[in-house]
Amino acid sequence: MERAAKKPIGYQKHITYELREKIEAGLKSGLNKAQIAKTIHKDPTTVAKEIRNHRTPSGSPSKAPFDCANYKKCTRGRECRTSHEVFMECTDYTLFKCNQRDRSPGVCNGCTKAPSCRFSKYYYRADVAQRAYEYMLRDSRMGFNLTYSEAQWMADIIKPELEQGKSPYAILNEHPELKISEKCLYNYIEQGAFEQFGINSLALRNQVKRRKMPKVRANQYRKRKDSGYLTGRTFKDFLEYNPLVAAQYSINHSVKLYDGAERPDSEQAIDHPVGYILMDTVYNDVSNGPFIQTFKIMPGGVFLAVYHDEKTAEEMVNGLDYIEKLLGPDVFINNIGSILTDRGSEFSLADEFEDRESGTCRIFYCDAMHSNQKGSLENEHLVLRYICPKKKDLRKLGLVSQEVLNRAVNNINSYSRKLYGGRSLYENTAFMMPEIYEALKCKGYSQIDKDKVELKPSVLKKK
Known part of the structure; x- marks a missing residue:
């Protein structure tokens, strides 16, 4: 099979002024577009577009302003020269056509009849084409492509x-x-x-700012001593308990978690629900509250929150009890197999968290200083902070009850997410965990019209 002929140097480059002069000279000599293209080593369509885009009208205006081909045989005394209405009503009008001007080469350069032709004429001039090209080159890089x-x-x-x-x-x-x-x-x-x-x-809601972190001495951070309740409940234990999560975590973070036989089999039979809850606490005033216990049910992603006046371990256990009753004991234990939270003292009652009314639900703890291990929930905190900003008295903003907090939760869950292809957390949960979604829908947690979603502190004061 023969190799295709090599294209000449400059085949795909912009047309220069020198090439435009050659195009103009070729038109004056009566060459067609294919012949000109061969001379300047360009494709014939490139030459055709160059002529069409940069030809300009020239010559004195026609005495008959509408280029009528029948002007010599006009029976109306050429009244169209003075009246547009007469022109619009004229049944004898026929548009003048010229193959050289309208088709090939598309201009009147080189036409022997041009000096005596009374119709509209178009010419290609290298200097005019070059100025138009340079203007377009600048203009396309300036301003906005909007009227x-x-x-x-x-x-x-x-x-x-x-x-x-x-x-x-x-x-x-x-x-x-x-x-x-x-x-x-x-x-x-x-x-x-x-x-x-x-x-x-x-x-814009977020403006990215690079903040230089202050230098700190290495001995300012000390490794925490594992308490007894952490035994068998570390993040590594969580991944072993949830092999599907471990496989995804390894992919997302490009890390090798296990060596050889230690690696859990993601396809092994699992005797517990694959759903799990991420749990944390959000607050502004550690002394006076209020405190928001946050939950994200995975893999659906729906976000829930419980209002507290105190941040004690007993209150956090009560918060999980609230979520269990909200979903219903059967729905909870059929869909939720484990909980992952941080090592805050408010979550230290591990046995009480696991002892559910509907059965046992394992609890695990992230590694110290690794909030990224429950990063999906941390991302929801960013959205929550649009409604409950930092360094503000949340009670003065209107956060005084669970009912008010539920309004904020509904707006957060109805907000379109790029991660889920434009779906909201409610819509994604309805697809991934329909039983959870239906249970929440029965308790008043439902999708808000996306045009009415608001992520501002004013949500807390709306009725």
Whole structure:
């Protein structure tokens, strides 16, 4: 099989001014587009596009302004020269056509009839084409690819959504009619495309800031001594108890957890539910509270929270009891096989956590200083902080009861997530863990219309 002919150097480069001069000279000589393309080592379609895009009208305006082919035989005295209405009603009008001007080569360069032709003419000129090309090259890299009306239309959609605390991804997921990418929307906002409509970079929920960590002495952090309740309940024990989670953790974090025979078999028979709960506590004032005990039920991902006035180990056990009653003992024990939390003193009553009304549910603890081992829940804390910001009196903001906290939970669970392909936590749980979702739905936890989702402190004061 013969090898295809090698394309000449510069075949895919931009057309230069010298090449444009050769195109103009070729047109004046009467060469067609294929012949010109061969001369300058370009594809004929490239030459055709160059001529079509950069040809310019020339010559004095025609006395008959509408290029009528029947102007010599006109029976109406050429009244169209003075009246547009007459032209629109004329049944004799026929548009003049010229093969050289309209088809090939597409301009009047080299036409012997051009000096006496009374119709509209187009010429290709190298200097004019070069100026147009240079302007387009600069203009395409400047400003925004938006008209004023397009920018205003987009701002009318985006502004109220940003005021509700939504991210650009959530806005685009709920409004596909915007037809731009997430990065493009970030660029428009940060570069000021919508400033005149009241949207600037400060409207974005998160502005990335690089903060230099202070230098600390190595002996400031001391390894905690394992207490008795941690025996058999470490993070490694959690992975051995949940081999499917271990396999996914190994992939996500690119780590080798076990050597040889120690590695648990992810396909082995599991005699307990594969679902598990991530648990933690969020608060602003350690002395006065309130304290929010947070839960994330995996793999569905639904987020739940329990309101407390005190942060004691007994209160945290009561919080898990609340979740068990919320789901129902049967649903809980059929779907939840284990709990993973941190080593905070409020979670030290391991035996009480495991002794459920519906049966036994194992509890495990993350390694010291490794909150990333329950990173999915930590990410939900970031969303919770939009409603319950740090360094604020949460009671003054309106967080005074479980009922108020449930409103915040409903908004968090109804918010579109990029991780789940635009689905909310409720929608993902309905797909992954339908029994859990139905139990929550019966207790008033349900999807909010995504246009009405709000991630602001004002949610706490709404009725």
